[in-house]
Amino acid sequence: MPELPDNVPYAIRTYSPERLRDAFLKMHLIRKFEEGAENSYTRGLIHGTMHLSIGQEASAVGACMSLTDEDKITSTHRGHGHCVAKGADVEKMFAEFFGKETGYCKGRGGSMHIADPSKGNLGANGIVGGGLPIAVGAALSAKRLGTGAVTVCFFGDGANNEGAFHEALNMAAVWKLPVVFVCENNKYGMSTSIERSTAVKRISDRAAAYAMPGVTVDGNDFSAVTEAVDQAVAHARAGEGPGLVETLTYRWRGHSKSDRNRYRTKEEIADWQSRDPIVAMARLLVDHHIVSEDEIAAVEAEATTIIENAIAAASAAPDPKVEEATRDVYTALILDEGTPA
């Protein structure tokens, strides 16, 4: 690719039109996946809850741009987007969401535990901060085994007040491990705002306490996210140690299905919706002649079709067998009948 001037956004300078189009498709797939999930819930197709990431698509997709299938991610309870960004098959994701045997976790995990180890996705996590030490462990393996892999650890603003956050960042720095901490700051841990929960103004300021670079970027700006995370990933891959990237973003929907949005205003929600990361990405791609206006609509239509087909196929997939409810608790455990297992 010819050298482009520095005033051209990083993503445009760095990635091929094919990669950028693919990233745009993934952002749409995330949006449509979440909308499809919400619609399925409304129609009574799932039980349990879900945590939707509508509005956060640029952060998930942007952060995974320089990762290969060998690189790992750990994710959160709001993890559908990370899963798509890391290359998951949306049909298997929906099958898991519907609790089917054909799902990523064979119906045992559901929305909060979707993982795809074949693509390096070590899984969403139902515990706030649960993935942070695990990501550091994955980075320790990479360093020790010399795989060259980097781990990107996604977590939210809520997790930055968990002890696990501080312990994980400290160890990653002490051992100079190839891990990048990506904090998706969507302003609220359930209902409690960052202002009411966190002593520092920027979560990235906390990087200084662990002697690692920390940067805050507009999480709805695909190119800005990509630039910051790519730089941190390159740094980690070169053996220079961990980094922290805070992406400022917003979840358009409530925390989960029971959320009545009593802690934020309609105006605030509308303001963030006016800064839709997908609209911004479309503008970026059109302005730099990566895709035409017609193609923009075609990508969205492609995503719609993929998601509709995935929902249809997943809905028709078989449920797990009740008699196999306790399968996979252990890899191999020989127990006589009646022994608690």
Add this chain to the structure above:
Amino acid sequence: MNAQTETNSRELTYSEAIREAMDIALGNDERVILMGEDIGVYGGAFGVTGDLVEKYGTDRVMDTPISELGGAGVAVGAALTGLRPIFEFQFSDFATLGMEQIVNQAAKLRFMLGGAVSVPVVMRFPAGSGTGAAAQHSQSLEAWTAHVPGLKVVQPSTPEDAKGLLLAALEDPDPVMIYEHKLLYKMKGPVPAGHYTTPIGKAAIRREGRDVSIVATAIMVHKALEAAETLAREGIDAEVIDLRTIRPIDRDTVLASVRKTGRLICVYEGVKTLGVGAEVSAMVAESDAFDFLDAPIVRLGGAECPIPYNPQLEKAVVPQVPDILDAARGLTKGRI
């Protein structure tokens, strides 16, 4: 054990046996690493890792910060991605700080992910009272982890088993929690040289007998054996079973013994209620072995209080040899 290994058996302490197992594992398998607080040049709070750091270096014998939650989680993440970590909690009590990673992550990842992964992590928990370390350094919380499907939980009582169970744990694809009683670290016993494994999930009959079954764990095995010698002089023939693994419990061995003796005493150091004794008793009550009982089941467990500091009190709140003698005499009075 075959004749070959028996001839290579030497006397080692429980602590030396564990160290030898770790040494063998580190030597045989590049994926094995040790992690824990002060396990490097300090050699471990109880000296179990000793000088292994000199042989294998700080990359493989890793001192962690005082971060039990994070450290346990790093071990889980490393196990998930190709390493075989052995994580030492300095005191088993400190594992309360790491329970999130043990209970929510290590135990459940395989299941939650539909069998797509396994978590071959080994965690070591120096446990138990008797050192004068008081309430936060003396607990026996093994029943906590034994309550969690997805974990395996062992309590070696001899140097031979301490080594064999650790090597078995390393070969196991699932998370194995090893509770080591601190008062056993200096106990000596025969330990076969080289690599061998002690099966997880198998109890050992330490003494055969006809009159009463004493099912014990960890240090209580030795108290039960001591009691059995006294009882033998009184004409009471006690069978002593060392459970060795409390998840999964070796149901067959326990039930067969109760069918034979008709009497059951369960001795363990953890708090009496809702512990190992409750599970063993229920196993008997729910099975045909119940029909063989000639007397009520007796549980001897820790008192319903934290471990006190004062040495007389500390001793009084966990089962001792006289408690076992009293129980066995009571169960057999006038009946044998």
